[in-house]
Structure formats: C-alpha cells, structure tokens
Amino acid sequence: MSNPPETGPKIGVEKAEVTDKQLRKALNVFDIAYLVIGAVIGSGWLFGSFYAAAKAGPAAIISWLLGGIFLMFIAFSFAELGGMIPKSGSIVRYPQYSHGSLTSFILAWAYFLSAITVPPAEAEAVVTYMSSYVHGLLTPTGVLTLEGGLVAFAFLTFFFLLNYFGVHVMGKTNTAVGWWKLIIPILTVALLLGLFLHPANFTAVPGGFVPYGWAPVFMALPTTGIVFAYLGFRQGIEYGGEAKNPQRDLPLGTVIGFLICMAIYILLQVSFIGAIDWSKLSLKPGDWTDLTSTVLSSGPFYEIMKISGIPILMAFGIVLLIDAIVSPSGTGWIYTGTSARTFYGMAADGHLPDWFLKLNRWRVPMWSTIAAWLVGALFLIPYPAWVYIITFISSTTVLTYVVVGSxxxxLRKTAPEAPRPFKLPVPYVFGALAFIFAYLIPYWSGFTTMWGVTALVLAGLPLFFMYTSVNRFGVRRSNAAILGVIYWIVLALSTIFLIYYDIIVPYNAASAAGTALPFSIKYVIPFVAYVIIMLAMTVAFIYIIRMWSNEEGKQHINAGWWVLGLIFTTLILDFFGPFSVWTSPPLPFPYDTITAAIIALILFFWSVRSGIPTKDLEIVLKEMGVIKEERK
Incomplete structure (x- = not known):
C-alpha cells in the first residue's frame, strides 16, 4: 500500500535549511528578553489578577507563584534547546528532531490551535478596556458586538502589517514598547501598595487567605489567565533563527525576561488583592466570586483607581487606559509573528506545503504571516470574549509543552556532541518535572475545557494521514483520504452525541441553576463509549497508516504512540476528578493530582524510551557542522 520512498519529494527540513539561512539575523539579547517581556506582559496583567482573585481569593498569590515555578522548569528546558538548535518556529520543530513526524504533527497541530488564537485574544482585551470609555463595543455580558468585532479585526490587521514588513522593524518597535510595558505595571504596584492598601483583605475577611479551599488555587492556573500570561516566555525561542548570536542570546534573554515578569505578576496580584474596597463595590467583605459582577470586569486596575477617590490614582487611571491598548497590542503583534513561525515550522517538518516556507522581500515568512492574520481573525467568531479564549489557549499550549522535558x-542521548551553551544539570530531573507540570496544567483546566481541546487535537490526525504520511512515508493518497474522512465523521458524531448532548448540555443546565451533575452511570456510560470508540479507532487507523508506510514512517509512528496516552489519560482523569462536572467527584482533590503526577511520570519515561535519532536531526547537525558525515 506504499509508494517507493525515493519517489517522494525532498523532506521539509532540507528545504527549510535553505530558507533558514535567508532569515534576517537582527535580534540581540535585549530584543530576545523584550520579546519575552512584551509577550508575557500583555492582557494577562490587565485581567489575570482580577479573574484569579475571583477564583481563589487572596490565595491567588500562591497561584501566580506556583505557575511561575511550574513554567520555569519548562522555560529552562526550552532555553537549553534554544541555545543548542536555534530555529524559527522551533517549538514545533524540536519534537520532529527527537520523536519524528507523528509526535511532531500532533503537538504542532495543538500548538497551532493555541498560538493562532492569541492575537485575537489580545485584540479582544484592547476592545474590552476601550469599552470603559467607548460605548457599543461590548454587550452587557462582556461579549463583543459587531462594532467591537470590527475594531478587534482592525487591531489584528495592524499586528499583521507590523510583522509583514520585517523582523527588524517588529523587534526594535517591541523593544521600545517593552520599556513602557515594564514601567507601567511597576508604577501600578507602587501606587496601589503605597496609597490604597487594605491589609485586612489578605487574612481578616471572611474565608481568610484560602476562602474556597486549595483546589481553586490550582484550577486558577489555566482558567484565569495565569498560565496564559506566563506562556510568553517561549517567544524568544520562536524567533531563534533570526537572532544575531542565538547560542548565547536565546537562553540568556529567555531566562532574564521570564524572571522579571514572574516578579511583576506576583506583585500585581498582591497589589490588586490589597486594593479591593468592598464598600465601594457594594459587596460583602470576602465575597471574591462576585467581583466578576462588579464594574471591575470591564477594566480591573483602571476601575479600582477610578473609584478610589484619590487624585493621583484617578489621574494614573488615564495612563492605564492608554496601556490597555499598548500592552495587549505589543503581545498581539509578537504572537502574530509566532503564529506565522508555527506555520513555517510545520512546513519545515513536512506537515504543510512548501509555500509556507517562502520569504517576502523583507525576509519574513510571507504566506505564513498572511495565514496567521486571516485564520486568527476567524477565532473572533466562536470566542467573542477574552475570558472565553484564554482557557482554550492555555490548555492547548501547555499540552504541547509536555514534550520539551522528554x-x-x-537529545542528550541522540546528539551528545551538539553545542549547549546553556546546559541544565541533572537533565532527567529537569525533564521529568517539566513533563509533569506541563501535564498537570491542562488537567487542571477541567473537563468542560478538555473535551473540546481533545476533539480539536484529534481532528488534526486526518491531515497527518492525508498529507504527511503521503508525502514523506509513501502512503497512497486515496487510501489516506478514505481513512481521514471516516475518522472525521466518527469523531464529529461521537463528540456531539456522546459528550456534548449527553454530558455538557445537562451540565450547562445544572450550572445555570447554580449546581452540578450527580455522579451517575447515566453520564458515565456515554463517556466510556466515547473513549473506547475514539481510542480504538485512533490506534487502529494509525496502525494501518504504519503498515502502509515505508521504514522511516514505521519508525516515526513507533516513536509517537505515547502521545495518545497523553491525550486520553488527561481527558479520563479530568472526567473523574474534581475539575469535572460532578457535585461529588469519585476522585477528589488532592488524590486526583497525585494520580495525574504519577501517570505523567510514567508517560515521561515512555516518551524518553520512544525517542529516536531522526533523519531531520542528522540534517540539522550536519548543517551546523556538528557532524561531518551521515550516521550509519
């Protein structure tokens, strides 16, 4: 069922090595650090503290600290890889080097889904803050109106144009704006702590420091913008092929930028908690959950300063209105470039057509940048509010970060000779912790998020069948197309009728009444049926593709089975754990999180054992001059 491998085209990585050399090398260590700062300090600082406080109360401070520590292990792991193999679009290319095409496709597809949605999220954040002084942009429930959607699209277009005309223009613009994005949050912290601090809010209000228990402290990570904010650390790595001295600047700029942002976010949360004046919000002290029903929802820090009655704070609130456009916009144009480099990286891996590698006259990936702009705009339709989109982004993105620890x-085993200017000690420890934390965060996002994430990630598999396996592994296109169409039909029907109608619709009705679902076999049976159908079909279809593939394809598929374990175990744990739809979950906190950590550790060792020395890695190392001849 396969064609001779020599009839296939030159693999994507060989073509990408040519265009990689043509990318403009314009970014220094400060540009890299400010790419991180510019991406991290965006709409997250404007809204993250607000939603985190509503979810966990004063304990949201712990959420930011934990999120920073968890992401730090992941960021440091990426820093080593970025210094070792600096590539634009690198985050979707590294799995290709270590585990081959099946792993890289699934994770690149998931990363694509998340990266492409950040610019519209930032555009929505700008419009949401603008609604404080421009009426008609939002409905009373915080959703974009038609006018608001058009304004958001205009910002997306601006992000696109800034990227299209060169990484040098974007990088230097971002560095200049980065100073503003540093100074304004720092001044916000200083003014609120110095002039409008209510110390009783931390421990003396009803409920104390942890008013809703510890489960919301962890659930706040992916659902309130905390992880979403921290995810910007990867931006310097994504532009690796456009750095002047990438081996030094990528890891150094990434680490510096991340640590600065982590400190700022923790202080912002402290200042926000301390600045709540319950009497001016007409709330009972300690009623953190109902913060979302107050005036703070349209512009948290601005409204706090506005209602404080203190002239200096009220005047500074005007500056925040300006920053509400500058900060999200800065993050938006960075992520537009990231989305473009995701398309570029997928083409380099052989998962998209070669024309996504084409550069324009300013040496920017032309069609990739155009696609990032237009596809991103489409996400304004199903996710017309900031808080809706950030949970989806956080969950899909961190799900793809699982592979970095592995x-x-x-690569320590398959490329020991590669240069590592930034080299982590005890790689198994760092790798395992990075893997576990990246597994836990999407798990904590909850079943109502993960069922959709799972369905969308699985929906990418037919593209692997119909494009990658055909062009790289010699599978006949007609056979792959038949499998792909069948897979899409079964996935759609089972997701709609076994998950959405049988579980999500009843849960939404119960949630609207202020409750949840009782744990019952009535809901368990359709979920179990869904898992059995989708897992069996996914394994069977991939195995069929493996049988039809050439020898390289068989090796790549063998190295990627563990990813299915990642996807399905996360969904199953979410269904039975406390972040699901139950009034009394069968797997309560913290036993669920302990179980998830153990499963993650097992998956880590499985993934490490599955790693292979791929042809893609060999080509890259030869181009770098690390190896002189083909390995036997």
Missing amino acids: TLVV
Missing part, C-alpha cells in the same frame, strides 16, 4: 533527555 526532548531535552532524548
């Missing part, structure tokens, strides 16, 4: 260890 790739770190695998």
Whole structure:
C-alpha cells in the first residue's frame, strides 16, 4: 500500500535549511528578553489578577507563584534547546528532531490551535478596556458586538502589517514598547501598595487567605489567565533563527525576561488583592466570586483607581487606559509573528506545503504571516470574549509543552556532541518535572475545557494521514483520504452525541441553576463509549497508516504512540476528578493530582524510551557542522 520512498519529494527540513539561512539575523539579547517581556506582559496583567482573585481569593498569590515555578522548569528546558538548535518556529520543530513526524504533527497541530488564537485574544482585551470609555463595543455580558468585532479585526490587521514588513522593524518597535510595558505595571504596584492598601483583605475577611479551599488555587492556573500570561516566555525561542548570536542570546534573554515578569505578576496580584474596597463595590467583605459582577470586569486596575477617590490614582487611571491598548497590542503583534513561525515550522517538518516556507522581500515568512492574520481573525467568531479564549489557549499550549522535558533527555542521548551553551544539570530531573507540570496544567483546566481541546487535537490526525504520511512515508493518497474522512465523521458524531448532548448540555443546565451533575452511570456510560470508540479507532487507523508506510514512517509512528496516552489519560482523569462536572467527584482533590503526577511520570519515561535519532536531526547537525558525515 506504499509508494517507493525515493519517489517522494525532498523532506521539509532540507528545504527549510535553505530558507533558514535567508532569515534576517537582527535580534540581540535585549530584543530576545523584550520579546519575552512584551509577550508575557500583555492582557494577562490587565485581567489575570482580577479573574484569579475571583477564583481563589487572596490565595491567588500562591497561584501566580506556583505557575511561575511550574513554567520555569519548562522555560529552562526550552532555553537549553534554544541555545543548542536555534530555529524559527522551533517549538514545533524540536519534537520532529527527537520523536519524528507523528509526535511532531500532533503537538504542532495543538500548538497551532493555541498560538493562532492569541492575537485575537489580545485584540479582544484592547476592545474590552476601550469599552470603559467607548460605548457599543461590548454587550452587557462582556461579549463583543459587531462594532467591537470590527475594531478587534482592525487591531489584528495592524499586528499583521507590523510583522509583514520585517523582523527588524517588529523587534526594535517591541523593544521600545517593552520599556513602557515594564514601567507601567511597576508604577501600578507602587501606587496601589503605597496609597490604597487594605491589609485586612489578605487574612481578616471572611474565608481568610484560602476562602474556597486549595483546589481553586490550582484550577486558577489555566482558567484565569495565569498560565496564559506566563506562556510568553517561549517567544524568544520562536524567533531563534533570526537572532544575531542565538547560542548565547536565546537562553540568556529567555531566562532574564521570564524572571522579571514572574516578579511583576506576583506583585500585581498582591497589589490588586490589597486594593479591593468592598464598600465601594457594594459587596460583602470576602465575597471574591462576585467581583466578576462588579464594574471591575470591564477594566480591573483602571476601575479600582477610578473609584478610589484619590487624585493621583484617578489621574494614573488615564495612563492605564492608554496601556490597555499598548500592552495587549505589543503581545498581539509578537504572537502574530509566532503564529506565522508555527506555520513555517510545520512546513519545515513536512506537515504543510512548501509555500509556507517562502520569504517576502523583507525576509519574513510571507504566506505564513498572511495565514496567521486571516485564520486568527476567524477565532473572533466562536470566542467573542477574552475570558472565553484564554482557557482554550492555555490548555492547548501547555499540552504541547509536555514534550520539551522528554526532548531535552532524548537529545542528550541522540546528539551528545551538539553545542549547549546553556546546559541544565541533572537533565532527567529537569525533564521529568517539566513533563509533569506541563501535564498537570491542562488537567487542571477541567473537563468542560478538555473535551473540546481533545476533539480539536484529534481532528488534526486526518491531515497527518492525508498529507504527511503521503508525502514523506509513501502512503497512497486515496487510501489516506478514505481513512481521514471516516475518522472525521466518527469523531464529529461521537463528540456531539456522546459528550456534548449527553454530558455538557445537562451540565450547562445544572450550572445555570447554580449546581452540578450527580455522579451517575447515566453520564458515565456515554463517556466510556466515547473513549473506547475514539481510542480504538485512533490506534487502529494509525496502525494501518504504519503498515502502509515505508521504514522511516514505521519508525516515526513507533516513536509517537505515547502521545495518545497523553491525550486520553488527561481527558479520563479530568472526567473523574474534581475539575469535572460532578457535585461529588469519585476522585477528589488532592488524590486526583497525585494520580495525574504519577501517570505523567510514567508517560515521561515512555516518551524518553520512544525517542529516536531522526533523519531531520542528522540534517540539522550536519548543517551546523556538528557532524561531518551521515550516521550509519
């Protein structure tokens, strides 16, 4: 069922090595650090503290600290890889080097889904803050109106144009704006702590420091913008092929930028908690959940300063209205470039057509940048509010970060001779912790998010069948197309009728009444049926593709089975754990999180054992001059 491998085209990585050399090398260590700062300090600082406080109360401070520590292990692992193999679009290319095409496709597809949605999220954040002084942009429930959607699209177009005309223009613009994005949050913290601090809010109000228990402290990570904010650390790595001295600047700029942002976000949360004046919000002290029904929802820090009655704070509130456009916009144009480099990286891996590698006259990936702009705009339709989109982004993005801990260890074995200017000690420890934390965060996002994430990630598999396996592994296109169409039909029907109608619709009705679902076999049966159908079909269809593939395809598929374990175990744990739809979950906190950590550790060792020395890695190392001849 396969064609001779020599009839296939030159693999994507060989073509990408040509265009990689043509990318403009314009970014220094400060540009890299400010790419991180510019991406991290965006709409997250404007809204994250507000939603985190509503979810966990004063304990949201712990949420920001934990989120920073968790992401730090992931960021440091990426820093080593970025210094070792600096590539634009690198985050979707590293799995290709360590585990081959099946792993890289699934994770690149998931990363694509998340990266492409950040610019519209930032555009929505701008419009939401603008609604404080421009009426008609939002409905009373905080959703974009038609006019608001058009304004958001205009910002997306601006992000696109800034990227299209060169990484040098975007990088230097971002560095200049980065100073503003540093100074304004720092001044906000200083003014609120110095002039409008209510110390009783931390421990003396009803409920104390942890008013809703510890489960919301962890659930706040992916659902309130905390992880969403921190995810910007990867932006310097994504532009690796456009750095002047990438081996030094990528890891150094990434680490510096991340640590600065982590400190700022923790202080912002402290200042926000301390600045709540319950009497001026007409709330009972300690009623953190109902913060979302107050005036703060349209512009948290601005409204706090406005209602304070203190002239200095009220005047500074005007500056925040300006920053509400500058900060999200800065993050938006960075992520537009990231989305473009995701398309570029997928083409380099052989998962998209070669024309996504084409550069324009300013040496920017032309069609990739155009696609990032237009596809991103489409996400304004199903996710017309900031808080709706950030949970989806956080969950899908961190799900793809799971592989970095494994790739770190695998490349230590398959490319020991590669240069590592930034080299982590005890790689198995760093790799395992990065893997576990990246697994836990999407798990904590909850079943009502993960069922949709799972369906969308699985929906990408037919594209692997119909494009990658055909062009790289010699599978006949007609056979792959038949499998792909069948897969899409079964996935759609089972997701709609076994998950959405049988579980999500009843839960939404119960949630609207202020409750949840009782744990019942009535809901368990359709979920179990869904898992059995989708897992069996996914394994069977991938195995069929493996049988039809050439020898390289068989190796790549063998190295990627563990990713299915990642996807399905996360969904199953979410269904039975406390972040699901139950009034009394069968797997309560913290036993669920302990179980998830153990499963993640097992998956880590499985993934490390699955790593292979791919042809893609060999080509890259030869181009770098690390190896002189083909390995036997």
